[in-house]
Amino acid sequence: MDTLQAIAENLKEGQAAKVKELTQAALDEGISPDDVLDNGLIAGMTVVGKLFKENEVFLPEVMMSAKAMDAGMAVLEPLLLKSGKHESKGKVALGTVQGDVHSIGKNLVGIVLKGAGFEVTDLGVNIPTEKFVEAAQNGAQIIGMSALLTTTMQHMQPVIDALEKAGLKGRVKTMIGGCIVTQEYADSIGADGYAPDAGSAVDKAKELLGLA
Amino acid sequence: MARDFLERIRKGEVLVAYGPIHTLLEQEVGRNLEGHLSEWIVNHPDEFQSVTARYYAAGGDVGTPGTQGNARPRLKDFGLEDRLYELTLKQVQLIKEVTPENCYVMGHIGMTSRFLEPVGDATPDELYKYYSEQIVPMLEGGVDLFIISENDTEEIVIAIKAVRDHCDLPVIAQNLFYATKTGIKTIMGVDAKTASARLQEAGADIIGASCGDIDRPIGTALTTVKEMRQGCDKPLSIRPDAGLAQLIDGKIVQPVSPEEMAKEAPGWIAAGASLVGGCCGTSLEHIKLISTAAKGKK
Numbered sequence: 359m360d361t362l363q364a365i366a367e368n369l370k371e372g373q374a375a376k377v378k379e380l381t382q383a384a385l386d387e388g389i390s391p392d393d394v395l396d397n398g399l400i401a402g403m404t405v406v407g408k409l410f411k412e413n414e415v416f417l418p419e420v421m422m423s424a425k426a427m428d429a430g431m432a433v434l435e436p437l438l439l440k441s442g443k444h445e446s447k448g449k450v451a452l453g454t455v456q457g458d459v460h461s462i463g464k465n466l467v468g469i470v471l472k473g474a475g476f477e478v479t480d481l482g483v484n485i486p487t488e489k490f491v492e493a494a495q496n497g498a499q500i501i502g503m504s505a506l507l508t509t510t511m512q513h514m515q516p517v518i519d520a521l522e523k524a525g526l527k528g529r530v531k532t533m534i535g536g537c538i539v540t541q542e543y544a545d546s547i548g549a550d551g552y553a554p555d556a557g558s559a560v561d562k563a564k565e566l567l568g569l570a
Numbered sequence: 571m572a573r574d575f576l577e578r579i580r581k582g583e584v585l586v587a588y589g590p591i592h593t594l595l596e597q598e599v600g601r602n603l604e605g606h607l608s609e610w611i612v613n614h615p616d617e618f619q620s621v622t623a624r625y626y627a628a629g630g631d632v633g634t635p636g637t638q639g640n641a642r643p644r645l646k647d648f649g650l651e652d653r654l655y656e657l658t659l660k661q662v663q664l665i666k667e668v669t670p671e672n673c674y675v676m677g678h679i680g681m682t683s684r685f686l687e688p689v690g691d692a693t694p695d696e697l698y699k700y701y702s703e704q705i706v707p708m709l710e711g712g713v714d715l716f717i718i719s720e721n722d723t724e725e726i727v728i729a730i731k732a733v734r735d736h737c738d739l740p741v742i743a744q745n746l747f748y749a750t751k752t753g754i755k756t757i758m759g760v761d762a763k764t765a766s767a768r769l770q771e772a773g774a775d776i777i778g779a780s781c782g783d784i785d786r787p788i789g790t791a792l793t794t795v796k797e798m799r800q801g802c803d804k805p806l807s808i809r810p811d812a813g814l815a816q817l818i819d820g821k822i823v824q825p826v827s828p829e830e831m832a833k834e835a836p837g838w839i840a841a842g843a844s845l846v847g848g849c850c851g852t853s854l855e856h857i858k859l860i861s862t863a864a865k866g867k868k
Contacts (some may be wrong), residue, residue: 364695371639373770377571385756394681406658412752413750413751413755414752415759416755416756416757416758416759417685417689417757417758417759418689418758418759419723419759421685421690422688422689431636456604457604457605459639459644459648462683462721462757463682470729483647484647484648491672491794507592508593508596508815508822508848508850508851509592509593509596509601509817509822511822512822537748538811538814538815538824538850538851540815540816541813542817543815543817544818546817568574
């Protein structure tokens, strides 16, 4: 197994210390930071996302893999910044809508998107409409909204409307999720995308940005 | 207040419980969406008491304050962490005032929103503290029993210990289960049989499941009860939600009707459920029909 494969494999197993060590080893072998990121860390996280989508692994495995990814990124980030060449797949701002404090699903989506190479800003929970619009004005290409309650999912449409009012519709795509949200609901409120789980959210985000 | 809750269950009686007071408040008094549920309830005591009284009148035996979001980290999201004691105590006092003699108040201990190490960064001691500081005002308010709902079975185990260290009241321990491609599991990947065995070992008096997506497709709730039964011999509790939300005529509805859900209740009871009811999206009508179905089984 070459070093990049070993990085991906250990990331999948959630072995943070090992991933950190192997990331350094790959760089020492002369592999470029971009290559280590794309074919080591991101490759590993992509497998985790797929396993998660198939319910072969669950939240603990994803979160442990995310920690391993962070350990590798801590080594890579200074070099990626220095080279200035590396571009993210796209900018995503995520938040749980106003009145709703459920964070787990949103966090998982953030982890997996980050793992797929997106630049993710987590706005947090209980996020009012203006904050989502502000994030879009600040460059987010995708606004992701989460809600787990029938009472709070009603706060998704106002965000979509406000983005349109601010003249951002089209440039900014909207994605929604949460355990009671459906594709049908996404269609009915004019959201650009819906994903039933974090793994599917990556595919959908890529699709919305024309990367699929 | 009656302390014979477990006695009645052990004698074979089936009781009706309800969790999501936020759903009932929305349906019955059009609670607006702003702010934290606990703060709203304390600011609208009449509405809360009136809806709770209607719930008991519809056939509910076990009522609950809206305390499921009162763990410190979750109150903090709303800047309310300094009011934890007051917001918890006041709600219990309010519901006690409208709880009939033969009914019970269960203190609802909900998720902390933090995960245990190594998956998250919370230590067992921190979680124990989060649970304990809710238990103390609930006891002062006079709850009859506790219900703990968490995503991680191991977190429930810590909460059970916290309750046991403070009192000898009955504890319902419930996981949230989801119908996944590899079976009915918690978000941590633990199946219902394993989870219930663990909760029995930890000393829970009643072991249950709620919300998640255990009632879609219809019949998943029954499978969940059967799988929990494989892992323990404690009385079981099941409170499904009313299914995936749909937007109909500008209103969000969850589609499992009271009739559909009530039709399932005898099956849950036959499989071992002693406490039945509804979770998110279920209405007073659901409770009424489930109660009728349950009492018919007595």
